[in-house]
Amino acid sequence: MKLSWCGPRVRGAAVLAAAALYFAVQAAGVSAQGAAAPRPGVPRPVPTCERCHGELEFLRQHSPTLDRARSLSVSDQLLRGSGHDLPCAECHKGFSAFPHPGGTATTATCASCHPAVARAWDAGTHAHVDQGSPVGCKDCHGVHPVPTRAGLKAREAIVAMNQRCLACHDTRRFPAHAPHSDSVACASCHGAHDVRSHDQAGSTLAARSQITTCGACHREEAASWRNDIHGQTVLGARSVKTVAGQEPPRPPTCTTCHGGHQMVHPKQVAAGTGPGAGCTKCHEKYADTFGDSYHGQASRLGSKRAADCTGCHTAHSILPAANPRSSVAKANLVATCGHCHPRATASFTAFQPHGDVHDRAKSPLLFWTYRLMMLLLTGTLMFFGVHTTLWLARSLRGEPAGSGAHGGTRKGGDA
Amino acid sequence: MSSTLPRPAASRAPAVPMDSAQRGEGPFVWRFNLYHRVTHAAMIISFFTLVTTGLPLRFSNAFWAPTLMQLLGGVHMAGLLHRAAALVTFGYFGAHVSYLALALSRATPSQRRRMLWGPDSMVPHPDDILHVVQQFRWYLGLGPRPKFGRFSYMEKFDYFAVFWGVAMIGVSGLLLWFAEFFGRFLPGWVFNLATIIHADEAVLAAAFIFTIHFFNVHLRPEKFPLDAVMFTGRATTEYMEEEHPGVAGKIAALSGRAVQSTPLIDAPAPPPSRRQSLVGAILGFLALAVGVVLIGMILWVALS
Numbered sequence: 001m002k003l004s005w006c007g008p009r010v011r012g013a014a015v016l017a018a019a020a021l022y023f024a025v026q027a028a029g030v031s032a033q034g035a036a037a038p039r040p041g042v043p044r045p046v047p048t049c050e051r052c053h054g055e056l057e058f059l060r061q062h063s064p065t066l067d068r069a070r071s072l073s074v075s076d077q078l079l080r081g082s083g084h085d086l087p088c089a090e091c092h093k094g095f096s097a098f099p100h101p102g103g104t105a106t107t108a109t110c111a112s113c114h115p116a117v118a119r120a121w122d123a124g125t126h127a128h129v130d131q132g133s134p135v136g137c138k139d140c141h142g143v144h145p146v147p148t149r150a151g152l153k154a155r156e157a158i159v160a161m162n163q164r165c166l167a168c169h170d171t172r173r174f175p176a177h178a179p180h181s182d183s184v185a186c187a188s189c190h191g192a193h194d195v196r197s198h199d200q201a202g203s204t205l206a207a208r209s210q211i212t213t214c215g216a217c218h219r220e221e222a223a224s225w226r227n228d229i230h231g232q233t234v235l236g237a238r239s240v241k242t243v244a245g246q247e248p249p250r251p252p253t254c255t256t257c258h259g260g261h262q263m264v265h266p267k268q269v270a271a272g273t274g275p276g277a278g279c280t281k282c283h284e285k286y287a288d289t290f291g292d293s294y295h296g297q298a299s300r301l302g303s304k305r306a307a308d309c310t311g312c313h314t315a316h317s318i319l320p321a322a323n324p325r326s327s328v329a330k331a332n333l334v335a336t337c338g339h340c341h342p343r344a345t346a347s348f349t350a351f352q353p354h355g356d357v358h359d360r361a362k363s364p365l366l367f368w369t370y371r372l373m374m375l376l377l378t379g380t381l382m383f384f385g386v387h388t389t390l391w392l393a394r395s396l397r398g399e400p401a402g403s404g405a406h407g408g409t410r411k412g413g414d415a
Numbered sequence: 416m417s418s419t420l421p422r423p424a425a426s427r428a429p430a431v432p433m434d435s436a437q438r439g440e441g442p443f444v445w446r447f448n449l450y451h452r453v454t455h456a457a458m459i460i461s462f463f464t465l466v467t468t469g470l471p472l473r474f475s476n477a478f479w480a481p482t483l484m485q486l487l488g489g490v491h492m493a494g495l496l497h498r499a500a501a502l503v504t505f506g507y508f509g510a511h512v513s514y515l516a517l518a519l520s521r522a523t524p525s526q527r528r529r530m531l532w533g534p535d536s537m538v539p540h541p542d543d544i545l546h547v548v549q550q551f552r553w554y555l556g557l558g559p560r561p562k563f564g565r566f567s568y569m570e571k572f573d574y575f576a577v578f579w580g581v582a583m584i585g586v587s588g589l590l591l592w593f594a595e596f597f598g599r600f601l602p603g604w605v606f607n608l609a610t611i612i613h614a615d616e617a618v619l620a621a622a623f624i625f626t627i628h629f630f631n632v633h634l635r636p637e638k639f640p641l642d643a644v645m646f647t648g649r650a651t652t653e654y655m656e657e658e659h660p661g662v663a664g665k666i667a668a669l670s671g672r673a674v675q676s677t678p679l680i681d682a683p684a685p686p687p688s689r690r691q692s693l694v695g696a697i698l699g700f701l702a703l704a705v706g707v708v709l710i711g712m713i714l715w716v717a718l719s
Contacts, residue, residue: 294591294610297475303490341595348598355607369608373615380619384627390554395636397556 048098049088050076074144083146110137117193123202124194139164140187158185172261179265189213189260207234210254224316225254227325231316249282257315266315279309289354305340312336312353433696434687435637436644439653443684444666445675446655447648450514455645457507458577459702464500466621466709468493473614474716483712501588508581534564534661539575543568564661569631580620587613618713625710629703641703646695647687648678 052058054075063069079085089096091108111118121127126135140161141147147157165186166173174181187195191204198205204213211231215222225231232238233251242248250256257278258266280287290296290309298306312328319326327336333349341348355363357370432438436446447455468487471480487493519527529535534542546568549561561567566574587609590597594606632642637657644650652670656663666681675682687695 291476293607294472297472298490300475301471301481301484301490305491341598343595343599345599347601348595348603351598351603351606355604357611363607365604366607366611369611370615373611373619377615377619377622381622381627384623387550388627388630390551391635392630394554394556 049074071143078145081148082144083141083148083151084144120193124191125196125200134168135164140192152185155183158182161185161187174261174263179263184217188216205255205260207250207253208236211235214254221316224314228316228318229320230318252278252282283309286354289356292357293353293355295353307340307353311340432692434641434643434647434692434699435639436642436647436650436654437687437692439651439657441652441656441667442670442674443649443651443686444655444670445648445678445680445682445684446644446650448678448680449648452645452648454507454511456698457503459698461500461503461507462620462624463702463705463709464496465504466617467705468497468500469614469617470621470709470712473618474713477712477716479712479715498592501585501592504581505585508577508585536564537566537571537574539568539571540564543571562660563658565659567658573628576620576623580616583616584613584620587616621709622713625706629706633699633703641696641699643687643692643695643699646698647691649684649687 053072056069056073059069059072060066063072074088084091093108094101121137147154151157152161159182162182162185169186172186185192189205190196194202196203200206203209211222211225211234215225226235229238230251230253233240234253240248240251287296291300295307295311299308299311314327317325317327319329321328321330323329324331326332334344334346337344337349337351352363352366355366357363357366360367437443467483471477471483471487471493472490474480484490484493487496519530522530531538532540542564546561546563549558550568552558553560590601590609591606591613597605632638633640644654650658652663652667655666669681670683672682674685676685678684
């Protein structure tokens with residue numbers, strides 16, 4: 001935090017003078033009242049410090065600004081129970097002497113007690129921002145009442161920390177009431193100290209790291225995903241099918257389907273934008289055939305009951321039908337369909353959720369039924385289309401000018 | 416006002432009724448009884464509901480599909496409406512089969528013969544083929560209009576198309592409605608076939624009704640803009656001579672009988688009241704308008 005009101009030397013002199021004056025007045029007061037009663041419950045030998053630094057009114061009178069006075073105002077109560085419930089001199093080593101020596105050089109840095117955190121910080125993006133780091137320890141952790149580890153998890157602490165991040169990253173704000181909004185700290189996903197861009201090596205949000213980062217809270221999903229076809233591919237246990245001349249597909253990670261800052265609760269996704277919409281990006285053909293089925297049509301129009309892709313294939317345990325552990329393996333179909341169709345039988349599951357009416361080789365029955373229906377449709381409409389068009393032409397032709405709307409053909413020679 | 420067409424300023428002819436069944440000379444006769452009209456109204460209501468709730472699914476990629484689905488109250492609500500309308504369809508269909516059975520069993524042998532064969536019958540007849548040929552010859556100016564009986568071949572087609580449609584769409588719809596039940600003894604790919612048949616037969620039905628039926632019955636110049644005979648139940652004898660010359664003479668021979676206020680087929684009928692005409696016109700135009708919007712939506716997808 002910068003102090004621009006004066007140089008350290010002037011500042012030190014002012015404080016010194018003020019403190020000397022104050023002590024003189026206090027000493028007079030103490031001697032007048034007799035011995036000062038010791039305050040109960042004070043665990044550390046700070047009464048000396050608190051005598052001045054616990055009196056905001058005094059500090060205010062002897063500080064050039066109110067902010068300065070506030071920053072100097074540290075009471076025992078403020079520190080008690082905080083992460084730094086320590087004697088003042090632990091950090092402010094040179095300040096035991098009075099009058100205080102000038103400057104702040106003798107104040108310990110955070111790194112002197114937290115060297116591992118400091119090293120992580122130095123490796124992260126924030127330590128390397130061109131014009132010097134715009135943020136430091138204090139911005140998230142505060143100064144005197146440093147929150148404890150548990151305190152950092154409190155909702156108010158999270159909101160306050162996120163506000164600091166959003167002060168610079170204001171376009172990354174979560175929509176109100178979105179999942180994670182105000183309940184998860186930016187640092188939980190992006191890393192607290194070694195914050196890196198998601199495309200940088202070692203980022204907490206790199207494709208392979210997401211399972212650990214997201215999985216810290218979403219344990220079950222992460223455990224399933226480890227054996228899922230997408231998870232296996234991302235983690236390198238399976239190779240990606242590549243087509244020559246094409247960029248290899250990037251298997252989906254957590255954020256591919258769930259989004260990052262635009263995350264929506266899976267049950268609240270708008271029609272046509274749900275997990276299914278994400279699957280269609282790669283599985284285009286399956287999306288088309290699914291879209292022709294009732295399941296696809298209804299879920300496209302916003303039905304929350306109709307099965308979407310994940311309804312049958314699951315979200316985090318997707319496996320090919322040939323794998324006996326797959327939800328769509330033949331032996332598991334009755335159970336899978338049974339989620340929505342509790343009385344499903346083995347013969348019921350012969351339904352083809354991806355039946356393709358255009359695939360003559362794979363589903364000839366659907367192909368020919370569709371062809372027949374199209375023939376019936378176009379045949380009927382074409383015959384009557386001609387019938388109607390000719391009728392219209394004849395009626396318009398047969399209508400002598402000036403006759404009534406009905407009289408023309410009726411009284412004409414044709415009828 | 417709403418039952419008349421604006422007439423040409425120069426003409427001194429009386430106002431032309433909007434309902435083409437009320438145009439022309441002669442007293443009114445009953446063409447349809449209350450049962451026919453109620454059945455047809457039930458068909459309109461259920462068919463429009465079925466098409467409106469099914470169309471966004473069939474064309475779920477169309478830009479209008481999510482909006483329409485939202486207007487209907489979502490996929491689930493549309494499904495409920497669709498099934499309710501299906502029940503209405505099965506209801507009028509079952510009632511009609513019972514009606515036919517009852518009418519045939521109560522008829523005298525000669526009445527039964529007339530119901531099953533000849534110019535009064537709905538049953539297809541070799542004359543219908545002749546009429547198709549004559550109709551096309553008339554289009555080309557090669558001959559006079561065919562002399563249709565009580566039901567022209569187009570009306571017979573419409574009538575039997577409902578049987579075909581209910582069989583195809585109804586059976587496939589029941590398969591999909593009770594898929595788990597049928598899945599016990601039918602292989603699941605039957606539901607793939609049922610989906611194709613249900614959807615495409617329905618598109619055919621909707622496209623047919625909203626273009627061909629609308630034109631044949633309402634929009635062709637002779638009848639434009641509306642033929643409300645199915646709503647009011649009655650038409651002028653001139654209308655019958657024009658549209659059903661095969662039976663018109665026989666009906667005219669009965670014109671000496673007393674006017675029947677209850678609908679007795681072929682008996683002289685009182686002219687429809689202003690209110691009846693108005694209701695007929697509103698129903699007819701509403702159905703026409705909704706149908707035109709729906710066919711527009713189908714065409715939008717088909718042409719894009």
